Amino acid sequence: MDETADSGFNDRFLRACRREPVDRTPVWFMRQSGRYLPEYRQLRQDRDILEMCRTPEIAVEATLLPLRRMEVDAAILFSDIMVPLAAAGLDVEIRPSVGPVIGQPIRSASEVRRLRSRTADLDVSPVLDAIGLLRKELSVPLIGFAGAPFTLASYLIEGGPSRNFERTKAFMHGEPATWDDLMGTLGDLVSYYLQAQIEAGVQAVQVFDSWVGALDPDDYIRFVLPTTRDIFDGLAWLGVPRIHFGVGTGELLPLMREAGADVVGVDWRVPLHEAWERIGFDVAIQGNLDPAVCLAPWDAVEAKALVVLRRAAGRAGHVFNLGHGVLPGTPLENLQRLVELVHERTLRGSAAPTDGRL
Amino acid sequence: MDETADSGFNDRFLRACRREPVDRTPVWFMRQSGRYLPEYRQLRQDRDILEMCRTPEIAVEATLLPLRRMEVDAAILFSDIMVPLAAAGLDVEIRPSVGPVIGQPIRSASEVRRLRSRTADLDVSPVLDAIGLLRKELSVPLIGFAGAPFTLASYLIEGGPSRNFERTKAFMHGEPATWDDLMGTLGDLVSYYLQAQIEAGVQAVQVFDSWVGALDPDDYIRFVLPTTRDIFDGLAWLGVPRIHFGVGTGELLPLMREAGADVVGVDWRVPLHEAWERIGFDVAIQGNLDPAVCLAPWDAVEAKALVVLRRAAGRAGHVFNLGHGVLPGTPLENLQRLVELVHERTLRGSAAPTDGRL
Numbered sequence: 001m002d003e004t005a006d007s008g009f010n011d012r013f014l015r016a017c018r019r020e021p022v023d024r025t026p027v028w029f030m031r032q033s034g035r036y037l038p039e040y041r042q043l044r045q046d047r048d049i050l051e052m053c054r055t056p057e058i059a060v061e062a063t064l065l066p067l068r069r070m071e072v073d074a075a076i077l078f079s080d081i082m083v084p085l086a087a088a089g090l091d092v093e094i095r096p097s098v099g100p101v102i103g104q105p106i107r108s109a110s111e112v113r114r115l116r117s118r119t120a121d122l123d124v125s126p127v128l129d130a131i132g133l134l135r136k137e138l139s140v141p142l143i144g145f146a147g148a149p150f151t152l153a154s155y156l157i158e159g160g161p162s163r164n165f166e167r168t169k170a171f172m173h174g175e176p177a178t179w180d181d182l183m184g185t186l187g188d189l190v191s192y193y194l195q196a197q198i199e200a201g202v203q204a205v206q207v208f209d210s211w212v213g214a215l216d217p218d219d220y221i222r223f224v225l226p227t228t229r230d231i232f233d234g235l236a237w238l239g240v241p242r243i244h245f246g247v248g249t250g251e252l253l254p255l256m257r258e259a260g261a262d263v264v265g266v267d268w269r270v271p272l273h274e275a276w277e278r279i280g281f282d283v284a285i286q287g288n289l290d291p292a293v294c295l296a297p298w299d300a301v302e303a304k305a306l307v308v309l310r311r312a313a314g315r316a317g318h319v320f321n322l323g324h325g326v327l328p329g330t331p332l333e334n335l336q337r338l339v340e341l342v343h344e345r346t347l348r349g350s351a352a353p354t355d356g357r358l
Numbered sequence: 359m360d361e362t363a364d365s366g367f368n369d370r371f372l373r374a375c376r377r378e379p380v381d382r383t384p385v386w387f388m389r390q391s392g393r394y395l396p397e398y399r400q401l402r403q404d405r406d407i408l409e410m411c412r413t414p415e416i417a418v419e420a421t422l423l424p425l426r427r428m429e430v431d432a433a434i435l436f437s438d439i440m441v442p443l444a445a446a447g448l449d450v451e452i453r454p455s456v457g458p459v460i461g462q463p464i465r466s467a468s469e470v471r472r473l474r475s476r477t478a479d480l481d482v483s484p485v486l487d488a489i490g491l492l493r494k495e496l497s498v499p500l501i502g503f504a505g506a507p508f509t510l511a512s513y514l515i516e517g518g519p520s521r522n523f524e525r526t527k528a529f530m531h532g533e534p535a536t537w538d539d540l541m542g543t544l545g546d547l548v549s550y551y552l553q554a555q556i557e558a559g560v561q562a563v564q565v566f567d568s569w570v571g572a573l574d575p576d577d578y579i580r581f582v583l584p585t586t587r588d589i590f591d592g593l594a595w596l597g598v599p600r601i602h603f604g605v606g607t608g609e610l611l612p613l614m615r616e617a618g619a620d621v622v623g624v625d626w627r628v629p630l631h632e633a634w635e636r637i638g639f640d641v642a643i644q645g646n647l648d649p650a651v652c653l654a655p656w657d658a659v660e661a662k663a664l665v666v667l668r669r670a671a672g673r674a675g676h677v678f679n680l681g682h683g684v685l686p687g688t689p690l691e692n693l694q695r696l697v698e699l700v701h702e703r704t705l706r707g708s709a710a711p712t713d714g715r716l
Binding site: 164165166168169170213214216217218248251268269271274291292293295296297300304307324329 | 523573648653665682687
């Protein structure tokens with residue numbers, strides 16, 4: 001990174017990812033450009049999400065919206081984890097209040113082979129163009145992202161969102177060699193896509209393995225960890241912070257550490273200091289306020305946020321975030337006050353909030 | 359319990375709940391009467407679930423169906439966690455492929471008071487009649503059950519199934535006194551309902567706090583644990599095993615132990631021996647095969663089941679079960695073979711399966 005504080009560039013987020021000293025704990029929110037934000041609803045209207053992602057000017061505008069309302073320390077590219085699959089020609093649709101729906105689910109070796117051939121020549125230039133435009137506008141780091149192979153595979157196999165992931169699990173256990181091919185194919189896709197984003201200018205990348213917490217540790221080790229490790233290993237030489245996130249991953253945290261990211265994102269189910277211990281204090285951590293709590297009155301949000309900060313205990317390498325994406329019903333004011341609270345209470349030199357029980 | 363083995367009554371399940379020696383590890387399945395079973399689909403047809411629960415002959419028949427197919431060591435009363443709320447006159451409907459839907463969600467102090475007055479005179483006689491009829495038929499123990507206050511409250515507040523429980527959490531944090539009233543009301547309802555089931559003849563009870571794993575440990579302690587402990591404490595003198603179950607509860611297991619059940623049910627995310635350590639080996643454990651794995655070919659099911667048995671390591675107090683209810687797409691044959699496998703491999707005097715890694 002060649003940005004310095006005196007250039008007006010706020011590098012607090014990147015420094016925390018590298019576990020370097022920071023003047024304040026950095027904060028951003030997963031899905032900070034989302035339906036909770038009136039300007040986002042205005043921009044969105046009846047537009048198709050994938051079409052928005054494919055239109056650089058709109059993706060840029062959506063990325064910038066939350067930054068005009070709150071002093072978050074990072075921007076995250078407005079996009080969707082299905083974008084590279086749609087770019088590979090798959091029949092993908094993001095249905096409002098449903099989520100990604102796949103026209104022809106992938107459930108056989110021949111369908112995996114076809115996916116492999118389709119992903120070989122991927123055109124994600126609208127995404128890369130948006131990144132280029134954003135870098136000219138931003139004075140905070142830009143985060144790029146991709147869905148992780150397991151989470152992408154779950155949509156491809158189930159055909160859409162799933163509660164129990166039964167087809168996915170039956171597939172991995174029933175046809176392990178085909179599963180490995182699928183993970184390899186998606187792993188290559190994710191690696192290529194993230195590298196392209198980094199070369200286009202993103203200053204950090206996050207891999208969303210949102211649903212991997214549905215697996216037990218044995219299955220994670222056998223069916224997910226090798227591909228995930230390959231992705232993070234393959235990006236190491238590019239020198240940008242790599243974040244690894246999932247929901248409900250309490251039992252998987254030591255394994256996610258093994259996958260090799262610089263920062264591990266955790267939801268709210270594990271107290272931050274316990275999660276950090278499982279990950280190892282030599283890796284940075286991102287989280288972990290319950291997004292549902294942000295719908296409560298401010299006093300409750302404040303109390304829970306202060307607990308997170310107490311548990312972080314001023315250690316190097318904490319990026320404040322929610323434990324999952326911002327929910328549509330969240331009052332904007334709660335997030336605005338949250339950004340201020342985190343910045344105020346972690347101002348270097350102020351009394352560390354250490355009183356009270358963890 | 360006055361049943362003895364030589365009366366033809368199989369008390370293996372009750373003995374395991376009390377951590378007494380057993381000739382084989384007992385096994386039953388949550389939702390063992392469900393759509394995976396052809397006879398159940400036949401019985402169900404277009405019938406309304408709540409209507410089935412209110413008709414003793416049908417509830418009895420549904421309870422017995424799986425026992426004609428597999429030598430499970432317990433029967434669980436065919437019912438639904440919404441039954442006592444429907445009996446209290448609430449507008450509840452179980453919509454196919456959706457779940458419970460509440461006509462008028464409960465979101466204010468006055469609505470909680472109205473719920474209190476409604477639940478004061480509860481008529482659950484059809485359920486109690488079904489229990490009486492079943493006890494004449496069964497040669498295995500009959501399990502009664504209720505939804506736990508948190509899980510019931512989540513349906514009442516959200517108005518139906520929820521992914522993020524944001525209204526529930528906003529309510530508990532925003533109006534803690536009203537929340538406490540709601541939990542007290544539901545706690546009294548659950549206590550009354552379970553005691554009535556026990557008096558009618560059920561030989562064990564399970565409290566389903568299915569969705570409580572959505573809470574962090576702090577919220578569990580403040581908003582859930584006191585009521586749950588009251589329920590289990592209040593049932594202790596009745597002398598039947600009390601089972602406490604939830605999904606995604608890895609971080610809550612030590613607190614669930616504090617709630618005081620005799621048996622804690624665990625999903626598949628935590629390896630059985632680790633879960634047991636968190637609960638304490640002086641409490642029995644129920645679980646923990648991933649129900650989604652049961653949709654895979656038998657070899658995979660067998661391998662995973664043997665891992666569960668290895669981790670149980672022949673300790674007193676293991677009830678084999680899935681980590682959640684049987685999924686509709688499960689091949690019946692897999693469950694039949696699973697029952698045989700558990701019984702065969704845990705036959706007292708046979709070599710304990712201790713080889714291989716845990």
